[in-house]
Amino acid sequence: MTTEHVAAAINPWEVAQRQFDLAADRLSLDPGLRRVLREPRRELTVHFPVKMDDGSVQVFTGYRVQHNLGRGPAKGGIRYHQDVTLDEVKALAMWMTWKCAVVAIPYGGGKGGVVVDPKKLSAKEVEALTRRFTTEIEVLIGPERDIPAPDVNTNAQVMAWMMDTYSMHQGYTVPGVVTGKPISLGGSEGRNEATARGTVYCVVEAADHLGIELRRATVAIQGFGNAGSIAAKLMREEGATVVAVSDSTGGILNANGLDIDRVIAWKKEHATVQGFPGATDITNTQVLEVECDVLIPAALENQITARNAGRIHARVIAEAANGPTTPDADEELYRRGVFMIPDILCNAGGVTVSYFEWVQDLNRDHWSESIVNAKLKDIMVRSFDETFAISKREQCDMRTAAYLLAVERVANATSMRGLYP
Numbered sequence: 001m002t003t004e005h006v007a008a009a010i011n012p013w014e015v016a017q018r019q020f021d022l023a024a025d026r027l028s029l030d031p032g033l034r035r036v037l038r039e040p041r042r043e044l045t046v047h048f049p050v051k052m053d054d055g056s057v058q059v060f061t062g063y064r065v066q067h068n069l070g071r072g073p074a075k076g077g078i079r080y081h082q083d084v085t086l087d088e089v090k091a092l093a094m095w096m097t098w099k100c101a102v103v104a105i106p107y108g109g110g111k112g113g114v115v116v117d118p119k120k121l122s123a124k125e126v127e128a129l130t131r132r133f134t135t136e137i138e139v140l141i142g143p144e145r146d147i148p149a150p151d152v153n154t155n156a157q158v159m160a161w162m163m164d165t166y167s168m169h170q171g172y173t174v175p176g177v178v179t180g181k182p183i184s185l186g187g188s189e190g191r192n193e194a195t196a197r198g199t200v201y202c203v204v205e206a207a208d209h210l211g212i213e214l215r216r217a218t219v220a221i222q223g224f225g226n227a228g229s230i231a232a233k234l235m236r237e238e239g240a241t242v243v244a245v246s247d248s249t250g251g252i253l254n255a256n257g258l259d260i261d262r263v264i265a266w267k268k269e270h271a272t273v274q275g276f277p278g279a280t281d282i283t284n285t286q287v288l289e290v291e292c293d294v295l296i297p298a299a300l301e302n303q304i305t306a307r308n309a310g311r312i313h314a315r316v317i318a319e320a321a322n323g324p325t326t327p328d329a330d331e332e333l334y335r336r337g338v339f340m341i342p343d344i345l346c347n348a349g350g351v352t353v354s355y356f357e358w359v360q361d362l363n364r365d366h367w368s369e370s371i372v373n374a375k376l377k378d379i380m381v382r383s384f385d386e387t388f389a390i391s392k393r394e395q396c397d398m399r400t401a402a403y404l405l406a407v408e409r410v411a412n413a414t415s416m417r418g419l420y421p
Helices: 003-009 012-027 031-037 086-102 123-137 156-170 194-210 226-237 260-270 284-288 327-335 349-362 369-394 398-417
Strands: 042-051 057-068 074-081 108-115 146-150 218-222 241-247 250-253 280-282 294-297 316-318 339-341
Touching: 012 031, 012 086, 012 327, 012 398, 031 398, 042 086, 042 123, 057 086, 057 123, 057 146, 074 086, 074 123, 074 156, 074 349, 086 108, 086 349, 086 398, 108 123, 108 146, 123 156, 146 156, 146 349, 194 226, 194 294, 194 316, 194 339, 194 349, 194 369, 218 226, 218 284, 226 241, 226 260, 226 294, 241 260, 241 284, 250 284, 327 339, 339 398, 349 369, 369 398
Parallel strands: 074 108, 074 146, 218 241, 218 294, 294 316, 316 339
Antiparallel strands: 042 057, 057 108, 241 250, 250 280
16 A cells, blocks of 8 residues: 555544644643634635636636634645645644644634646646636635635745736735745745745754754655755755655655755656666655655655554654644654654744745835844744743653644633634
């Protein structure tokens, strides 16, 4: 059974609720509050037509979910993927709530998705799909209500189309309705690298606490899109050696280290990392099991499960992806002494710089990349230290600690606001 099949068999919404329940138990959360936080506030399903290049009309299904708005407007990406489900989007929205709370930025959690393989569509078709989907979810989004961002298979161009569509309907330009935009349209410096940069800041902190010298450390990265490829470059800048990477087609391994710039160029030319000269082709699953000091899962959810957790050799796992590890695998890894930097902390760099972008848009301001990166580092290091302190105090793994921190913050905000009416 491949990792992809295992992923399909595990319901991400059940995983998200189970992770929440573990924290709620430890916090002895009020039963009523627990029931409120266990479910999303809103879930919108839309079915919308798109005229294709050949003149035919296809109907696509899309979702936008808002989990909790207690601490501010909903925030979360839009993914275009053929395997998107409502349960996946609900889980991602809940994770966004906790992620924003861990790093103490004033957002609630949201998420969206369209069931489509955009690689099979022309650019014109992707634009038409994006504009129509934006129109359908416009009842929920807005700069003070719900702010989408890029996610799997969406990018700055898709955000530009979303912003333009929303703005056309308002009659004036509203840059703050989405983040992850091109710089020319009010995007933030450093946004493209933010998820990977935040991940690496966390790895540096973890290595410091564990006495790992990054200049002698080896790294394996599953997923070689935006987060994975940039994390590879940033880890190399820290002096570490990247020995294995993979993308959706498979992986490559060279125990002596990969030349990341050449791998990026190879992928650009061949649309795969496989076949890279001087490296051995391996599977996506094998990348997780490579002998290394730091493992960075930067692909999809449910990649590390009870089936393969025992075969993971890394000392540190830094979750650049959302939900790559199941609760059963978490227990096994913790038992074996693997140091986990959980997704809601580790990859929060993306939403943190999205928040910076939103603030800049609302103020019609623009910050330099050095200011953005310095602010990001402050937030990531502080959040890591707060989470680490809780894990020491409560004698628990880092994920549980991050959840304790996040759920308590959201619960406090929700209970202080009370129930309306």
